[in-house]
Amino acid sequence: MKIDRRCFLSLGVGAGAGIALSPLPWKITDDLSIWTQNWSWTPVPATGEFTTVNTICTLCPGGCGISVKKVDNRAIKIEGMTDHPVNGGGICSLGLSGLQLLYGPTRIKTPLKRTGERGSGQWTALSWDQAIAEVAEKLNAIRTSGSPQSVACISGATSPTVSRLIDRFMAAYGSPNSLSVPTFIDSYRAALQLMHGVAANPGFDLEHAGYILSFGSGLLDGWGSPVRTFKANSGWKKSKVKLVQIEPRLSRTAAKADVWITINPGTESDLAMGIAHVIIKESLFKADFVQNYASNFNEQFRKLILDNFSPETVSKTTGVDSASIIMIAREFAKAKNPLAVCGRGQGNIPGGMNEFLAVHALNALVGAINREGGIWAVADMPVSDWPAVQQDSTATTGSRRPRLDNAGTQAFPVAMSLLNQFSSALISGKPYPVQALLMVESNPVFTLADSESTRNALNKIPFIVSFSSFMDDSAALSDLILPNHVYLERMEDVASAAGFNRPLIGLCQPVVTPGLDTRHVGDAVILLAQALGGAIADAFPWDSFENCLEETLGDQLETLKEKSFVVDEGFQPDSWATAFHTPSQKFEFIPTALASKKPFAPINPEGDASAFPVILLPYDTMRISSGFIGNPPFLTKTIEDTVLKGTHSLIEINPKTAQTFGLKEGNMAMLQTPKGQAPVQVHIDDGIMPGVIALPRGLGHVAYDSYLAGKGVNINRLIGSVPDPVSGLDAAWGIRAKLSKA
Amino acid sequence: MSTFNHADSSVSDTEETQSGEGSGGVVFLFFLIGLAASLIVGWVVFPKLLYSQKHQPVDFNHVLHNELVSEGCESCHFFREDGTFSGAPKLAQCIECHEDVQGESEEERKFVEEYVKKEIEVPWLIYARQPDCVFFSHAAHVKTGKMDCVTCHGEMGESTTLRVYESNRITGYSRDIWGHNIAGFKRNTWDRMKMDDCAECHQQKKEMLGSVQTQKEGCFVCHK
Known part of the structure; x- marks a missing residue:
């Protein structure tokens, strides 16, 4: 018997035939295909019994109710709460991706102490006892040296009780420098304070408005409470309510509006005045309101408008033709329930008071105040009394020192807090330097205008404590977290x-038990007060934040735990006869307090027109979260590649403007402003006016995680703050800029 | 030309016949060896290698429990209020009776000591668990379709001991999905639970059910 090559071939053929006649190949193929559908790293929601916890989303000021589904202690899906008065079951893409903030890698897992250079990212873990003791020791030393005023706190806390607790801590410690993070609501509050004489929030009866005149408000880009506004817009479409968007670029809102009016940026208040001119001249205003419930209309306001703001004059400054101004004025005044709104984009920058006063005056002219479909003054809810803080002598002396941000001074009497003016005081060190900074739910290094100088200012502070849940841009600069x-x-x-028009209070409830070594900031503040001892500890008679909350909310807490909100359904705003508490007890078109100022003067952008020929505008989109909360990865996935491509921000530019700079689609260019420069990629778009270029807000983080850091340009690096002459709040809506081919 | 060719080929024929009688047999023998070996590998060795054998954490006796409960399978495998199906019971249900050791079974003692006292959920191995990409509603089949548990799960309720759970080393799934027979033959409705088996029933009853699953756009009814 001879075994040759053919034998082995034959063996192979036999083996092949045998395998083919066995189930092996078919089974392996089937299993491999199943295997490829089930990678072990693909997250799969837990299975088991669903439970639902109702709570409030605090990722933006929208205040939506959410229902979070969970299995055991694992949250698996966030949905809109169907019976919530604000969002009625709706939810936005940020709210939907909230679980990534809960379970994402960017969470800080335990108290941390900086070990390397500031910002080097070198940390060592501490126990809570150690961390509280370290902060208490530093704060005690500062206090003993007699300068408690040199401790400041920046808080963007969404809970009124947490804010009160922080203010109380600062008062007991002896510092006047408790700062909050302002939005367009603060500008509206200032307008209501000046024109109505009340401390109230603006409430927009969007659902019943019959004609919407939006001065650059991103109604469909995240303005106010986004889901509510989206729903209101659906209602407007159904009942053929006209939405007029006045904006220099084709935002989502402008694209979906019935009329889009392009305007030279920064001249919105002029246009409002031009519209007022037509309404007054043609006697289209609400005579009853103007004659009986408003003061100094004829003598001052009417004269000011008729003398200075004819459609022809306004047409020159705004670039809007006078026929359009007249048409809009007539439509607006004759519509049932007209409503004019302002606050640019999402309203993250408070904005110029000239706009807020002018737009509010426009509402007043047509009687759209405290009426169906108009703007309502929703008075602040009464808060339960806490025992007064018994300051010791150090605290008394310290808190009498002037605030570093000039809020409440003669220059800016209406302001409670002026975060935008804080960093210049830090840099100058006058009237006194800051020795310690506490940061609660805020990321000033990223969100404040002129972020480079904010960063430098923060670097001058010897001791920074962050209470952030995330390794954000400011937490990364701190000494203790x-x-x-x-x-x-x-x-x-x-x-x-x-912007909600009824008194409402919500309760954020724990959906899951905390999985990391974190503590509620309220508890941390109480612990800190107790560690400092003396009068400071005495000011905090609560053993925990929950205890404080129980005492503060009283009986309401039980109802809140059950439904997670309490709303005054039957609320009606004050009638015109009782609504106004100004010096004249009437609505003031030109507030008495501003008689000597020029309240309607436009705010000019920073920069020299010859060196910087174009204007750079920031814009907001629902797909980028630009505040303290950074984008979760799911949300970043939704950003178009005409906004962010790889790590490059794209600058929106009109073809004509691009031509003057010799730029083509996709070119890299260097964007320069008086504040700084950044490389950007060119995106040519007819949707933006010539002479204006735009970048989105919220990109260009340097911290967080690899999903967010290093993507795009932070526009705040390129824009400075312009304090409003009336409120003192940041009124910068843009900055002069130039582009050069890179 | 053609003559030459013919002669040439006849020469080669002769050569093969002369030396190849035995050789052909050897070649065939090798073929058979290859065939037999690979058939054994394919039908016997491969299934043994493909599945790992796992024992349930506690050996549960369905018969014993079935005698003590009033509502049959649904006493422990029930529908929740929202219509979802509970599947294997959670510890909380077991504790209702087994807070302490009831009988003399070694398995029960182990269950109480290892899980009940330590408040650890029993990691039951679920024979019938479908892949995560399959959406299956018990309510639609049991409540609306009035199907018996046995149709898909077999005579589980009549078992006195839990059989070995076989886990596919490639996919991680239970062997019950493909079926015990490696060739995929089945005798009972519950022998296999692949998509074809779902389809078989849905095809038969499609007139009655107006079953959307069998229509052209039906993929996403089950695969979400």
Whole structure:
């Protein structure tokens, strides 16, 4: 018997035939295909019994109710709460991706102490006892040296009780420098303070408005309470309510509006005055309101408008033709329930008072104040009394020192807090330097205008404590981090919803038990007060934040725990006869307090027109979260590649403007402003006016995680703050700029 | 030309016949060896290698429990209020009776000591668990379709001991999905639970059910 090559071939053929006649190949093929559908790293929601926890989303000031589904202690899906008065079951893409903030890698897992250079990212973990002791020791030393005023706190806390607790801590410690993070609501509050004489929030009866005149408000880009506004817009479409968008670029809102009017940026208040001119000249105003409930209309306001703001004059400054001005004025005045709104984009920058006063005056002219479909003054809800703080002598002396941000001074009497003026005081060190800074739910290094100088200012502070849940841009610069729970782990009250027109209070309830070594910032503040001892500890008679919340909310807490909100359904705003508490007890078109100022003067952008020929505008989109909360990865996935491509921000530019700079689609260009420069990629778009270029807000983080850091340009690096002459708040709506081919 | 060719080929024929009688047999023998070996590999060795054998954490006796409960399978495998199906019971249900050891079974003692006292959920191995990409509603089949548990799960309720759970080493799934027979033959409705088996029933009953699953756009009814 001879075994040759053919034998082996034959063996192979036999083996092949045998395998083919066995189930092996078919089974392996089937299993491999199943295997490829089930990678072990693909997240799969837990299976088991669903439970639902109702709570409030605090990722933006929208105040939506959410229902979070979970299995055991694992949250698996966030949905809109169907019976919530603000969002009625709707939810936005940020709210939907909130679980990534809860379970994402960017969370801070335990108290941290900086070990390397500031910002080097070198940390060592501490226990809570150690961390509280370290902060208390530093703060005690500063206090003993007699300068408690040199401790400042920046808080963007969404809970009114947390804000009160922080203010109380600062008062007991002896510092006047408790700062909050302002939005367009603060400008509206200032307008209501000046024109109505009341401390109230603006409430927009969007659902019943019959004609919407929006001065650059991103009604469909995240303005106010986004989901509510989206729903209102659906209602407008159904009942053929006209939406007129006045804006220099084709935002989502402009694209979906019935009429889009392009305007030279920064001249919105002029246009409002031009519209007022037509209404007054043609006697289209609400005579009853103007004659009986408003003061100094004929003598001052009417004269001011008729003398200075004819459609022809306004047409020259705004670039809007006079026929359009007349048409809009007539439509607006004759419509049932007209409403004019302002606050640019999402309203993250408070904005110029000239706009707020002019637009509010326009509403007043047509009687759209405290009436169906108009703007309502929703008075602040009464808060339960806490025992007064018994300051010791150090605290008394310290808190009498002037605030570093000039809020409440003669220059800016209406302002409670002026975060935008804080960093210049830090840099100058006058009237006194800051020795320690506490940061709660805020990321000033990223969100404040002129972020480079904010960063430099912060670097001058010897001791920075962050209470952030995330390694954000400011937490990365701090010396100690005492991480807060994230919103889905917290129990705290939530103030209404931005722009909601009925008194509302919400309760953020823990959906899951905290999984990391974090503590509620309220608890951290109480612990800190107790560690400092003396009069400071005495000012905090609560053993925990929950205890404080129970005492503050009283009986309401039980109802809140059950429904997670309490709303005054039958609320009606004050009638015109009782609504106004100005010096004249009437509505003031030109507030008495501003008689000597020029309240309607436009705010000019920073920069020299010859060196910087174009204007750079920031814009907001629903797909980028630009505040303290950074984008979760799901949301970043939705950003178009005409906005962010790889790590490049794209600049929106009109073909004509691009031509003057010799730029083509996709070119890299260097964008320069008086504040700084950044490389950008060119995106040519007819949707933006010639002479204006735009970048989105919220990109260009340097911290967080690899999903967010290093993507795009932070526009705040390129824009400075322009304090409003009336409110003192940041009124910068853009800056002069130039582009050069890179 | 053609003559030359013919002669040439006849020469080669002769050569093969002369030396190849035995050789052909050897070649065939090798073929058979290859065939037999690979058939054994394919039908016997491969299934043994493909599945790992796992024992349930506690050996549960369905018969014993079935005698003590009033509502049959649904006493423990029930529908929740929202219509979802509970599947294997959670510890909370077991504790209702087994807070302490009831009988003399070694398995029960282990269950109480290892899980009940330590408040750890029993990691039951679920024979019938479908892949995550399959959406299956018990309510639609049991409540609306009035199907018996046995149709898909077999005579589980009549078992006195839990059989070995076989886990596919490639996919991680239970062997019950493909079926015990490696060739995929089945005798009972519950022997296999692949998509074809779902389809078989849905095809038969499509007139009655107006079953959307069998229509052209039906993929996303089950695969979400």
